[in-house]
Amino acid sequence: MSTLGGARDGPAAADSLERARLTVRCGPLARSLASRFVAALGAETSLSVDRVDEAGMLAAAVADRCVELTPDGELDLTVAVREDLLELRVGPLEPGSGARLLGSDATLPGGGPIRGFATSVDIRRTRNGRDLLRVVVAAHPPGR
């Protein structure tokens, strides 16, 4: 039986049973699916509706810049769900694009930088030199 696409190996694409993963082709679908994906997972946490909404906007903001960020035209978003937070991992991204994404021009649709909504943000380097953006959304962002 042919698998749609078949580009990825097996269903065990999630890092583990603790994580959920969305891979979506850059374009009009990416923004909608990424924000819905994060919002739906956020509903499993104790985060407020506002914070879940902000997490969804974070994902949408990343998806909006998908083409310039990703090496193969696909947004790869992995989310770990905890009782009181969401941890988003975005990548692999083009080298240096994580920092650009967090730069002053990376604003959310409703205004405000990604750093302003995230509780913590860091950029890691994968073994093959790509960026991996890690964003934690907990009850409150810093300074609130």
Next chain:
Amino acid sequence: MVSAPDFTLSLPARSESVGVVRHVLGGVGDAWPVDAELQDDILIAVGEACANVVLHAYADAPAGVLDVRGGTEDGHVVVVIRDTGPGIVPRPQSSGLGMGLPLMAALTERMETGHADDGAHEVRLTFPKVRR
């Protein structure tokens, strides 16, 4: 033919994940050739297939992964729901009503089940084109 899916979702095969899949698929109207009626059919049929994975795929095995891939082929929306369980087997003790497969068949133009080359069990749902 689609050379690669537009999206792949990979989630733990538990009941909460069915709602996540349904919520995510609610956004495909932004890019796929669907109207409101077809969108509803997709959500119902895919939801049924995902519920089958949660309820039955790993019934006698450790919990596994629910994998959903979607794209378009020749104007048809195609969604493939995958698991690494043993596939559909008779389960006389099942608590289900036995309506899932007939419902999926009724809402799709074609429903196929089988095993992929990598051994995963698949339910492949091909939806009718939107009538213009």
